[in-house]
Amino acid sequence: MPEHAADGTFVNPTGEVRDFLRRRREQIAQRWADEPLFRTVFTVSRDEAVEAAKAVVDALAEVADAARVEDPDAAGFSSVREQLGRMGTARSRAGLSAGQISSELASLRLPLENPLLADLQEAEAPEGHVRACMTTLTVLIGTLRVVVMQTALSEGQALIDRQRLQLLEVATPVIKLWDGIVAVPLIGTLDSARSQVVMETLLEAVVEQQARYAILDITGVPTVDSLVAQHLMKTVAAARLMGAECIVSGIRPAIAQTIVHLGLDLGTVVTRAGLADALAYALHKLGAGIVADADLR
Amino acid sequence: MHTAAGVEARLPIRSDMDLVWVRQHVRQAAAQLGFGLVDQTKLVTAASELARNTLVYGGGGTMESQHLVDGSSHGLRLVFSDQGPGIADVEQALSDGYTSGGGLGMGLGGARRLVHEFAIESAPGAGTTVRVTSWTGRTPRPREEH
Numbered sequence: 001m002p003e004h005a006a007d008g009t010f011v012n013p014t015g016e017v018r019d020f021l022r023r024r025r026e027q028i029a030q031r032w033a034d035e036p037l038f039r040t041v042f043t044v045s046r047d048e049a050v051e052a053a054k055a056v057v058d059a060l061a062e063v064a065d066a067a068r069v070e071d072p073d074a075a076g077f078s079s080v081r082e083q084l085g086r087m088g089t090a091r092s093r094a095g096l097s098a099g100q101i102s103s104e105l106a107s108l109r110l111p112l113e114n115p116l117l118a119d120l121q122e123a124e125a126p127e128g129h130v131r132a133c134m135t136t137l138t139v140l141i142g143t144l145r146v147v148v149m150q151t152a153l154s155e156g157q158a159l160i161d162r163q164r165l166q167l168l169e170v171a172t173p174v175i176k177l178w179d180g181i182v183a184v185p186l187i188g189t190l191d192s193a194r195s196q197v198v199m200e201t202l203l204e205a206v207v208e209q210q211a212r213y214a215i216l217d218i219t220g221v222p223t224v225d226s227l228v229a230q231h232l233m234k235t236v237a238a239a240r241l242m243g244a245e246c247i248v249s250g251i252r253p254a255i256a257q258t259i260v261h262l263g264l265d266l267g268t269v270v271t272r273a274g275l276a277d278a279l280a281y282a283l284h285k286l287g288a289g290i291v292a293d294a295d296l297r
Numbered sequence: 298m299h300t301a302a303g304v305e306a307r308l309p310i311r312s313d314m315d316l317v318w319v320r321q322h323v324r325q326a327a328a329q330l331g332f333g334l335v336d337q338t339k340l341v342t343a344a345s346e347l348a349r350n351t352l353v354y355g356g357g358g359t360m361e362s363q364h365l366v367d368g369s370s371h372g373l374r375l376v377f378s379d380q381g382p383g384i385a386d387v388e389q390a391l392s393d394g395y396t397s398g399g400g401l402g403m404g405l406g407g408a409r410r411l412v413h414e415f416a417i418e419s420a421p422g423a424g425t426t427v428r429v430t431s432w433t434g435r436t437p438r439p440r441e442e443h
Contacts (some may be wrong), residue, residue, distance in 0.1 A: 189320075191313050223320055223338070225345040226403040254338035261339060262346075262407035263393055 006272045010129035013136045018064035020116050020133075021057055029053035031111035037104045052087075055080050062142055069139050072146040084144075085151030092152060100154070102145055109141045127164045172198050174205035180212040183275065187220035195231035199238055204212045206244045213282035216237050217275050219250030236269050245270065245285075249278035304329055304364045304373065310348050315391050319348045319360050323375065323378040324369045326362055330371040331433045344410040347377045347427050348403040353398060355379025355425055384419040391417075393396065424437045 010016065021028070032038050032053035033046055041047035053202065062076030063069060077084075091101045116137060120130045172194070175183045183207045184198060202214055218224065236246040249272040251259075259266065272278040283290065304326040308319055323344040325339040344360070351358040358379030365372030386392045391409065396402035405427075409415040412429040419425040 117310045189317055191316075193313075222324070223341050223345050225349070226401045226407060227345075227349060229399050254335045257335050258338050258342045258411065259408045262342060263403050263410060264401070264407070 001146060010123075010125045013132035014064045014067045014069055014135050016120075016129070017069075017116070017136045017140065018061050020119060021061040021064065022114075024115055025054060025057050025061075027115065028111060031100075031110060032056070034105070035108060035111075037087060037091065037101075037108065040094065041087045050278050054084060055083060056144075059146065063143070064136070064140060069136055070143060072143050072150060074143075077147050081147065081151055084148045085155055088148045088152035089155055098149065098152075102149065105145045105148055106141065108144070109138065112137055112141075120235075160211065172201050174201055174209075176205075176209050176211075177215070177279055178283065178286075178288070180210065180286055181215070181279065182206065182209050182211045182213075183215040183217060183279075185217045185275075189223075190218075190221055190228045190231055192227075192231070195228075195235065198231075199235045202235060203238060203242060206239060206242050211244050212286065213247065214244050215247045215249055215275065215278045215282065217250040217278070218248060218255075219252070219275070221250075224255050224259060226262060226264060229259070229262075229266065233266070233269065245277040245282075247272055247281060249273070249275045300404040305362055307359055307361045309357075309359055310351045310377070310379075311363040311401065312352070316345065316348050316352065320345050322362065322396075323373075326364075327373055327431075330373055332362065332373070332431070333433075336431060336433070339411040340375075343429055344375055346408040347375070347429065350404055350427075351377045351379045351381075351425075353400075355381030357381075358424075365430065367432065370434050372430050372432045374413050374428060374430040376428050378424065383421045383425055384417075385421050387417055387419055 023236075029050045030053075033042075033049035038049040038053050042052050050273070059076050059080040063071075063074045064076075066074060066076060068074035088101055091104065092098070096104070113134065116129070116133060120133060125133075172184060172186070175185070177183050182202070184202050184205075186198065189196070190198070198216075202216075204288075205211060206214060216235065218232075221228065232248060236248070239246045247270045248266070251271055251273055270281070272281060280290070304327075306322060307313055308322060309315055310319060320341050324337055324341045327340050331341065348360055351360070356379060358377065358381070359376075361376040363374040363376070365374055390397075391406045392402075393406045394402040405417075407431065408427075412431045413435060414428070415431040416428045417425065418427075
């Protein structure tokens with residue numbers, strides 16, 4: 001029987017919803033376990049889905065207990081936040097849009113609505129109280145949707161941040177081409193953060209490999225504007241301080257014309273059209289020649 | 298037939314990531330309107346300079362791209378606007394080597410040399426708007442030597 005005040009009036013809808021959730025915990029969890037949101041995420045066994053559903057029911061009851069049904073930051077959600085995030089991520093990996101996940105969450109309300117209504121009618125609760133309880137339930141499920149969406153979004157953001165960091169590392173390998181010659185193939189956008197990484201890895205390689213020549217290949221850089229040029233020149237100057245000469249290679253015809261129109265003066269930098277030309281230049285400077293097989297015979 | 302679909306857009310310029318977006322959009326739009334590789338590269342580079350100015354000196358703003366038609370020639374107009382502090386001396390800002398930041402001072406003047414038409418409106422406290430336009434199948438206008 002639903003709890004009510006000693007004089008028989010119904011005064012506390014959130015308390016009513018909380019008691020209902022606790023009373024019907026087992027039954028709700030069993031029904032939720034069959035919903036796609038739980039069934040497709042917790043696939044090991046049905047018990048696992050039921051346990052997960054129970055955890056969410058308990059969290060909702062705790063939130064109702066604290067009378068914070070409208071607050072996605074309510075302490076009650078913290079115990080299931082990770083689980084909810086995992087569920088949201090799993091559904092979005094299964095190809096569902098944010099809207100579809102949201103309506104799956106909304107469909108969790110139905111298994112709650114009818115039993116709550118039945119309980120209230122059995123207790124002969126006044127109509128106003130029934131309406132207040134149903135509204136509380138709707139708000140509570142709405143808040144649950146917000147929590148799942150928030151968690152899924154912040155996980156997406158964390159993923160993007162991780163990938164951005166990975167990209168910084170992955171995209172700047174230093175390749176030893178010959179004794180004393182290293183090359184860095186630059187790919188993509190050379191913004192300030194990237195060029196800082198490039199400079200650091202290149203300077204470290206110059207020390208490690210005892211390189212006299214460093215080739216910066218910009219074949220994979222789609223746009224060379226004044227900032228990119230400035231970054232290149234700074235890198236060249238830093239390498240020079242360490243006793244290595246830099247050669248910028250991979251300057252395509254369109255890039256060359258653009259640099260001229262832009263008015264950039266790369267006169268202090270040795271440039272070559274292709275990586276092969278740059279290597280030939282560096283080998284020549286080192287005094288190493290490439291000899292055809294026929295000459296050896 | 299070149300269509301304006303995918304050419305006309307209004308992009309925000311709020312971060313370094315937006316600059317990447319601006320460059321990609323301009324490259325795509327220019328290719329779609331039939332610009333050759335060299336002209337595409339010039340326009341993208343000019344857009345990159347102007348968008349960075351909007352971000353760094355204007356504190357962020359927008360780029361609007363428009364499709365123009367003149368006879369058989371297609372034009373791509375890019376309008377960069379910000380509500381930043383504005384430029385007190387536009388002539389000085391356009392001169393090569395002048396910078397109020399840490400750059401090379403080639404951006405604004407360089408961008409002007411990379412496009413067919415260039416117009417700038419700015420006043421201290423009133424923000425800055427730069428309009429550039431390039432046309433397919435036209436040689437660059439003759440330029441005064443500095």
